[in-house]
Amino acid sequence: MKANQFLDFEKPIIELEDKITELNRAAAVQNVPVDDEVKRLTEKARKLRSEIYSKLTAWQYVQLARHPLRPYTIDYIREISDDFVELRGDRAFADDPSIVGGLISIGDKRCMIIGHQKGRNTKENIHRNFGMPHPEGYRKALRLMKLAEKFRRPIVTLIDTPGAYPGIGAEERGQAEAIARNLREMAALRVPTVSVVIGEGGSGGALALGVSNRILMLEYSIYSVISPEGCAAILWQDPAKNRDAAEALHLTPKHLVSLGVVDRIVKEPEVGAHRDLSAMAAELKRAIYEELNYLGHVDEAALIESRREKYMKIGFFTEDSP
């Protein structure tokens, strides 16, 4: 495996797996019995992996959420169904490729699916702007949500962005307004909405697709008000403190569930989403389907009311008794 395709802490596992592959290859060529050894090494790799993954630091969660092999929105869309029809453009300025959206069947449910899209290599990343949308991306997303609402189709959003793009054009065209409007409009949608953080949940740029009835996170994804790097630069005035910042920001799924922000964690395959796309996609599809199934029985008014209630409850403070 190429060096830039695994993280430092994954290295011992990768080495063991390479050894197993090598053994199997040798066995095939020379017809030597290696089954016992392979079995032993496989077990060893599994143990090592579960040991490493059970003790991940917050920063390692960040690294996994940004893993170069981590599946992106389009990867999941392809696995979930082959009937996806992409719809493009905000009807006002441009089509923003850092957000993709369109019609899809999830099991027997016809849905609108919308997600941030990162690039796999430099060329793709330039096209996708590293998954950092401009206002037109959020306006496209809103257009598609309104379209789904009109035809009473549920909406699924996949969140994976470092954040909304901070640039001159973005400000000129109202990045803040585009995000703010999405928050307000999503809060009032008359159809079931399910959001899943599949990688990086980067601040307002993530939230602009994430005001939903149900908020899910993949096991090794993150969600935060600011990137650890940004936080370290501002509060510690030292970008090298990103590990401390990651810890302090409580950005892992477990933390977010305990804070009452996230409703459900979707388990990743033992090897992580980045090393078993089809297993991950199947699990994701199952989780989304369950949520849609449940929300499908809730009437329109209750959908809006319970969604608003959910957000009204978020936050911690003390209050003097009057």
Place this chain on the structure above:
Amino acid sequence: MSWFKRSKKSLKATAPKKNMPDGLWQKCQYCGEILYIKELEKALWVCSKCGYHFMIGTDQYIEILCDSGTFEETHTGIRSVDPLEFKDVKKYSDRLKQSMSKTGREDAVITGFAKLSGRDVVIAIMDFSFMGGSMGSVVGEKIARAMNDATKYRRPLIIVSRSGGARMQESILSLMQMAKTAAMLAKMSEERIPYISVLTNPTTGGVTASYGSLGDVIIAEPRALIGFAGPRVIKQTIGQELPDGFQRSEFLLEHGMIDMICPRDGLRDRIGDLLEFFCVAVAATPSEADKNEGESSAVS
């Protein structure tokens, strides 16, 4: 060659140094004019020479916007509990204590009932001197409650924003206050309660990207810095200098992001006029409006 002919401008201090007795004079941060504080106060802290709007306190906005003596503070006694036990180079709990003793406030916003040009309103004013006016659980909750009051009592809402954005020390909880306040605004909108957003210097990040940008009418003070990302972040990202006047009120007006720029001394009248327009329409169904026609007390 023009290079050699160019006359060299002699270096000079940007503003002549003057000795100022403490508390009597104030230098304009924009044009450098030395201003007599008593005059400046009378002018609502607007430079008489260049029109620069000094940052002012929350109490001053109450004076400027509310009819004298009508402001009644609501939702007091709500304080942060440092839910994440956040610590960078300093503990969040210490930062909170410091800000509380410095400002005498419990967090970065106050809310209340008041009259504005004779009309009952709900008003929220953010306080930049409390941790940069940042929004955490307390600010989000108080803003949401003010919105709830506006809806419940059918009074127009005015929010004066100035904020560095979501408060990092409460991480995701701060981010979710954007969703909370926006969700309440969706309800207010359905209930047809007018909301005037007043953006003052500076308003960026999570406040601009939630209720700040969602006013039925958005008014900005002159030359206020208003944007999503801060100028420093943008400069770092794109690696070039930012154009003059970028993210200032005038820039936002030109790009269609705000309705108007209004100097401080005209704010109350302007908001009063807007509410006059909206509230008559809100208060009544067409038949009631017919009935009310001719009645002089058509105040909300």
